[in-house]
Amino acid sequence: EVQLVETGGGLIQPGGSLRLSCAASGFSISTNYMSWVRQAPGKGLEWVSVIYSSGSTYHADSVKGRFTLSRDNSKNTLYLQMNSLRAEDTAVYYCARDHPTGNYPAFDIWGQGTMVTVSS
Amino acid sequence: QSVLTQPPSVSAAPGQKVTISCSGSSSNIGNNYVSWYQQLPGAAPKLLIYDNNKRPSGIPDRFSGSKSGTSATLGITGLQTGDEADYYCGTWDTMRGVFGGGTKLTVL
Numbered sequence: 472e473v474q475l476v477e478t479g480g481g482l483i484q485p486g487g488s489l490r491l492s493c494a495a496s497g498f499s500i501s502t503n504y505m506s507w508v509r510q511a512p513g514k515g516l517e518w519v520s521v522i523y524s525s526g527s528t529y530h531a532d533s534v535k536g537r538f539t540l541s542r543d544n545s546k547n548t549l550y551l552q553m554n555s556l557r558a559e560d561t562a563v564y565y566c567a568r569d570h571p572t573g574n575y576p577a578f579d580i581w582g583q584g585t586m587v588t589v590s591s
Numbered sequence: 592q593s594v595l596t597q598p599p600s601v602s603a604a605p606g607q608k609v610t611i612s613c614s615g616s617s618s619n620i621g622n623n624y625v626s627w628y629q630q631l632p633g634a635a636p637k638l639l640i641y642d643n644n645k646r647p648s649g650i651p652d653r654f655s656g657s658k659s660g661t662s663a664t665l666g667i668t669g670l671q672t673g674d675e676a677d678y679y680c681g682t683w684d685t686m687r688g689v690f691g692g693g694t695k696l697t698v699l
Contacts, residue, residue, distance in 0.1 A: 506688065508636075515593065516628070516636065516679050518688030529686050570641050574624040576681050576688045577641030584635055 473497035473580055475566045480585030487556050487589075493549040493566030493582055501544040504569035506578065507551050509562035509587075518576070519564070520551065534560075556589045563587075594619060595680055595691035602697040607670050611694045613663040613680035623683040625663040627656055630677045630693075639678075640665060672698050 479491040493505070507519040520530045520540040528540045539552040549566055563586050567578035596614040603609040613625065627640040638647050640656035643663065655666040663680055675698050680691040 508688075508690075515677075515693040516630075516681070516690040518681070518690060521688065531687055565635055570638070570647070573626070573641040573645070575683060577624070577626045577638060578628070578636070578681075579638045579641070579647055581635040581637070 473568075475568065475580055475582035477564065477566050477582040477585040480564065480587045482588045482590065483556055484591050485557060485589055488552070488554045489556065489587060491551040491553065491564055491566075491585060491587070493551075495547045495549070495568070498568070498580075499544070500542055500547055500549055500568075503571060504575055505542065505549050506567050506569065506576065507540065507549075508565045508567055508578070509560075510565070510584075511559075511562040514562075517562070521569075521575070522549070553587070556587075558589050561587060561589050593692040594684060594689040595682065597678075597680060597691035597694045599692070600695045600697065602699055603670050604699050605670050605672060608666065608668045609670060609696065610667075611665045611678050611680075611696070613665070613691050615661050615663075615682065615684075615689075617661060619661075619682050619684035619689055620658065620663055621661040625656065625658055626681045627654075627663075627665045628679045628681065629674075630679065632676070636679065667696075670698050674698055 506521040563584040566582040568580040570577035570579040628636040643658040
């Protein structure tokens with residue numbers, strides 16, 4: 472079965488760090504574009520980051536310099552390292568796969584999401 | 592404020608048709624493909640339309656997408672109560688992904 476499972480969310484103080492993981496099954500993350508999308512409570516979707524199959528990464532301006540996206544192909548797992556966290560980073564973080572034959576962005580597989588709460 | 596503009600809400604009766612607009616600019620919709628997502632309460636988003644007008648496997652043909660210039664439209668025919676959800680458009684814009692603010696569909 473093709474699926475994504477995110478872990479690593481939780482309550483963290485402002486200025487702290489957290490690493491989210493996204494374990495994929497049923498397909499290889501190394502040959503797909505993989506992204507993180509977040510949704511603040513009661514708000515809309517916000518694109519966060521993407522890693523191309525080539526390994527190139529792009530980030531939203533709101534997280535640039537603070538968040539790092541990486542992957543471990545041997546574990547088929549995607550990571551989002553989040554540093555210098557702010558209250559406005561509070562959101563459900565979704566991991567998503569881009570459609571294999573579509574043009575980016577076309578997120579066809581989503582995880583269940585993991586909640587990150589930044590608060591003192 | 593979202594880069595892509597969607598109406599906050601739309602409504603229609605069961606069995607009727609509704610359209611949801613998504614307005615952008617030449618840097619996003621005008622030169623990139625558009626996707627559409629449905630998000631039911633408490634659930635992750637679901638891909639409805641990609642590459643402007645293609646449906647993933649399993650998405651009924653009641654859902655359709657189109658694009659013209661710097662705007663895109665999602666159409667839903669034969670509305671069902673189960674279609675009540677938030678709908679988002681998305682595309683690429685100068686090295687970043689962007690979404691619309693979302694449209695809440697109410698099936699009266």
